Amino acid sequence: MRAALQEMLLAQRGGLITWVPVCLGIGIGTYFAQSTEPDFAQMVMVWGLAFGLLAASRLITPAYAPCAVAIALVCAGGGVAQWRTVAVAEPVLGFRYYGPIQGRVVNIDRSASDAPRLTLDQVVLSRMSPARTPARVRVSVHGDQYFTDYQPGETLILTGHLSPPSGPAEPGGFDFQRHSWFLGLGAVGYTRTPVLRLHAADQSSLGLQVFAVRMRLSHFVQKAIAGDAGAFAAAIMTGDRSAMRQDTLDDLRAANLAHLLAISGLHMGLLTGFIFAVMRYGLALSATISLRFQTKKIAAIGALIVGAFYLALSGGNVATERAFIMVAVMLVAVLLDRRALTLRAVAIAAIIVLLWQPEALMGPGFQMSFSATAALVAVFGALRKFDLSHWPKWLRGTFAVFMSSFVAGLATAPFAAAHFNQIAHFGLVANLLSVPLMGVLVMPAAVLAICLAPFGLSGIGFALMGWGLRWILWVAQTVSGWDGSVGHVVAPGGGVVALLALGLLWCILWRGRARLIGVAPVIIAFWLWGQATRPLLLVADNAALIGVIGPQGRALSKGSGSSFVAQIWLENDGAPVPQQEAANRSGYTRDGRIVRANIGDWQILQVTGKTALAALDGCGGADVLISNQSDVTGRPCIVFDINRLRQTGALAFDLTEMGDLQLTTAQGVAGNRPWNANADASTQPEIVLKNP
Structure with a gap:
């Protein structure tokens, strides 16, 4: 058995590099799964173990040496994640702020409610020292604005509401606090007052210069191509999605075409492949050049430069970084006369991304991007064993498009369902009708438009690009409108x-x-x-909304307000419906601002407003009282007022087999980490209240 095991381990030689990002990912995931932050002594032990195992790997049997290296890489993954957490640390707002805000524009996008959203740095807040002021804040701009032409680098002043990044909408849900920590966001909020320009654009830094070029190109494209097609074109050329309407995004997601918006492997591959082909065949037209120089390698260098420019212009999200690294490895392989497309290239890209941004592992972008790429490389690598040369050329091309769409869709479906709680049933059809057009028309037309722009003829390329994108949008709208186009699934449990x-x-x-x-x-x-089950009752962290499972599904305590939290709850249930419809379901007893809900023998009371809380006699007969006001009155029940909820976060209630009430807190599950340092460190993940 020992000999068989050694033979099996030795057979992995030659492909061990593909396991490096897996081991790093295990260490990174383990770090983020901890409920407490490792202290200095623990991290010294982790790094000591990593280096010790690396040294020991040279002294043990070659068959088992990779096992020691694998454990060392797991330790290194946790260490890198912890180092990154410390490296990006910035002040986080510890209270709700209303007042003047000053800052420089470093990003412009659009919120889920279609409002313009500004990310500001060099922030100045009233009566707050620079040491306590967040490095960046993000503000959604609501209401009628006279000034909407925001420019990168300009300093704005406004009056708005800011608050710390919110915790998960429910225990174990997406942790926006952690996400904001790694984005450098110390506060988020909104304004309904006019936004004013204090200083003209300051584009002294290279990053802001690239951002300015990106936004100018985006506006140029949107003027050349009207409507949603222009917003689509700007998104795939510059990564600027600020003009994309929410309805359009929903159609693309429902048709499984949202990946066409992200500047990922498809766009990077099509662009660099097109440049590579044009340069190679263009140079081949000259007998002098083609006989004296290696045109293939010259074309590879040109494509690599264009790809790097595209990466910088796009803003550099995870999918784009992965795509560029993959393309760079492929083109360098061409320069070195090696085979370009292998799982090693995927592994190298994953290693670089995980070392550079270990937090990316927890996001859907990393998971979906690398799952699709790894599956495609593995499947098409296996297909090399089959001789398809006798097939007609058109049939081979059609088969390649079909297989790529099928494999990529199948590989990403579980991760998309886990993060977005939906499955596009007709995504394969939509991709077969759209992806080929993206390759043969849209991306070449984009390159043509840029090349013709200095001569004032960019309209030719943009006209062709617009036709292709309008077709894709029509496909998305049509497919998303089919009956049963989208299926919904319940959120998976942890792990x-x-x-x-x-x-x-x-x-x-x-x-x-x-x-x-x-x-x-x-x-x-x-x-x-x-087997995943959903909590019987959920409470928002601001106490403004509760949701109880009833015979018709989750019933919400109100039909408007806290819409973002309501949407998350319903989507995680696998049954998204309009909030008003969920509020009309049975499951509550309402009396003005007092809402009663029952879970088994337990009664939960939600009270909103100072007047209603002051008029309440004791707990009103309830076992648990939820209030969006501060309550210092001693009451004969368990009270979660707004002050306590700010410490515990959202709540989830369930029943045990004995009829006891099991309470789970969001901050208790998230633990005591740097990104939620304002929470109560003593909060327990679960509290069981005995049934009397």
């Missing part, structure tokens, strides 16, 4: 996505029959997902 990813990676990366072992964790992950 399901990690188990699923590790099983799939084992199936792809392991060499030999033992790769079938990876099927087991995949099956277990889907089984656990199928």
Whole structure:
């Protein structure tokens, strides 16, 4: 058995680099899953173990040496994640602020409610020292604005509301505080008052200069192509989605075409591939050049430069970074006369992204991007064993498009469902009708428009690009309108996505029959997902909304307000409906500003407003009182007022088999980490209240 094990481990030689990002990812994921931040002594032990195992790997049997290196990489992954957490640390607002705000524009996008959203740095807040002032804040601009032409680098002044980044909408949900921490956002908010320009644009830094070029190009494209097609064109050329309407985004997601918006492998590959082909065949037209120089390598260098410019222009999200690294590895392989497209290239891209931004591992962009790429490389690598040369050329091209759309859609579907709670049933059809056009018309037309712009003829390229994008938008709108186009799934429990990813990676990366072992964790992950249950009652962290499971689904305590939280709850239930419809369901007893809900033998009372709370006698017969006001009155029940909820975060209530009330707090699950330092460190993840 020992000999068989050694033979199996030695068979992995030659492909061990593909396991490096897997081991780093395990360490990074383990770090983020902790409920407390590792202290200095613990991190010294982790790094000491990593270096010790690396040294020991040279002294043990070659078959087992990679196992020691793997454990060292797991330790290194946790260490890198902790270093990154400390490196990006900035002040976080610790209270709700209303007053003047001054800052420099460093990003412009659009909120979920279609409002312009500004990210500001060099922030100045009233009566707040620079040491306590957040480095960046993000403000949504509501109301009628006379000034809407925001420019990168200009300093704005406004009066607005700011608050700390909110915690998860429910215990175990998406942690916006952690997400904001790594974006450098110390506060988020909104304004309904006019936004004024204090100073003209300051574009002294290279980053702001690139941002300014990006926005000028975006505006140029939107003027050349009207409507949603122009916003689409700006998104794929510059990464600026600020003009994309929410309805259009919903149609693209429902048709599984939202990936066309992200500047990812498809766009980077099409652009650099087009440049590579044009340069190579263009140079081949000259006999002198083609006989004296290696035109293939010259074309590779040209495509690499264009790809780097595209990366800088796009803003550099995870998918774009991964795409550029993949393309760079491929083009460098051409320069070195090596095979370009392999799982090693995917692994190198993943290693660089994880070392540069370890927090990216937890986001859907990283997971979907790398799952699609790894699956495509693995499947098309396996297809090389089959001789398709006797097939007609058109049939081979059609088969390649079909397989790429099918494999990428299948690989990303579980992760998309886990993060967005929906599955596009007709995504394959939409992709087959759209992706080929993106390659043969849209991206070449974009390059043509840029090349013709100095001569004032960019309209030719933009006209062709507009035709292609209008077709894609029509496909998205049509497919999303079909009956049953979108299926909804319940949110998976903790650990399901990690188990699923590790099983799939084992199936792809392991060499030999033992790769079938990876099927087991995949099956277990889907089984656990199928057994997932939802909390019987949820309470928002501002006490303004509660939602209880009833015979018709989750019933909400009100039909408007706290819409973002309501949407998340309903989507995680796998049954999204309009908030007003959920509010009309049975499950509550309402009496003005007092809402009663029952869970088994337990009664929960929600009271909103000072007057209603002051008029309440004791707890009104309830076991648990929820209030959006500060309550210092001693009451004969468990009270969660606004002050306590700011410490505990959102609440989830369930019943145990004995009829006890099980209470779970969002901050208790999230733990005591740097990004939620304002929360109560003593908050317990779960509290069980005994049924009397």
